[in-house]
Amino acid sequence: MNQTAVAGTVGEWTARNFRCVVVVEKYGIDFHEEASVPLEEACRQRGLDLDAVLSELQSAAEPRQAVAGDWANVPLRALTKHINARHHEYLKLELPRLRQRLDRMATRHGARDAGLLSRLHTAYCNLQEELELHLHKEEMILFPTIDRYESAAENGYRVAAPPFGSVRNPIQMMLREHDGATETLRQIRVITRDYVPADYACANFRAVFASLEELEADLLEHIRVENEFLFPRAAELEKSLLG
Ligand SMILES: [Fe+2]
Ligand SMILES: [Fe+2]
Known part of the structure; x- marks a missing residue:
């Protein structure tokens, strides 16, 4: 699959949650100023590996799943x-x-x-x-x-x-x-x-x-x-x- 098409813009990622903001800021990307810049472009300008950044963003973007437990009976x-x-x-x-x-x-x-x-x-x-x-x-x-x-x-x-x-x-x-x-x-x-x-x-x-x-x-x-x-x-x- 074409990673560029999957990547989207910086702003599309950071609109999901703060964990994504933390990831892009770690790589020195200004998510506010560069919101409309394609992620691929922001990575290329900095010599970053798009796949690596993308994989971090994908895991940061995962919604928090509810944790089910037998709360009436567990110790x-x-x-x-x-x-x-x-x-x-x-x-x-x-x-x-x-x-x-x-x-x-x-x-x-x-x-x-x-x-x-x-x-x-x-x-x-x-x-x-x-x-x-x-x-x-x-x-x-x-x-x-x-x-x-x-x-x-x-x-x-x-x-x-x-x-x-x-x-x-x-x-x-x-x-x-x-x-x-x-x-x-x-x-x-x-x-x-x-x-x-x-x-x-x-x-x-x-x-x-x-x-x-x-x-x-x-x-x-x-x-x-x-x-x-x-x-x-x-x-x-x-x-x-x-x-
Ligand atoms: Fe409480
Ligand atoms: Fe509490």
Whole structure:
């Protein structure tokens, strides 16, 4: 097959998500200025191997597949491990990357999208700050308590009540924070008009919207797994251990 025809333009690749932006930037291609340049041409100018760049882009462009699991029955330790590896690590990488891009867009973009960008920037910064704290609380307080309960149940140890009284207390807080994040995601969807960029939107906008939409899907699944499986199971386990 003709690779040039398959390759498309730089902007067509980077409109898919930020992982593609990271790939082209790694090769010194300015995805904003060179959005309309065929990828083959951008590679030729730099003496890059088109097949190698293309193969990296193809794997970066793969949509994140949902991970199915028997979350009602797997050990809780396996569930907290899955949430950390699949969702927390993703957010830790993606949240600052999107913030950096939005900060840059807020200073560089003209009056045409100033209102949208400013509302998006404010909503996104709220989401990022709340989520970073939220992940920290889950990883430092809640998840270790759940893992400790499970080890005690498996080994028949007695376990003391945690300093915060009951696991239900941090769970209540996490549930409220999940509601807050869901509401902010809803606002971002309204601001971006369902993540559809305007016809004139530049490469930055397209990459940001695509990544935000991916982040929304990931976060809603993350929240669902915690709300429907992890939290109720942890509260039940505590009841069986502490009464
Ligand atoms: Fe989480
Ligand atoms: Fe959470």
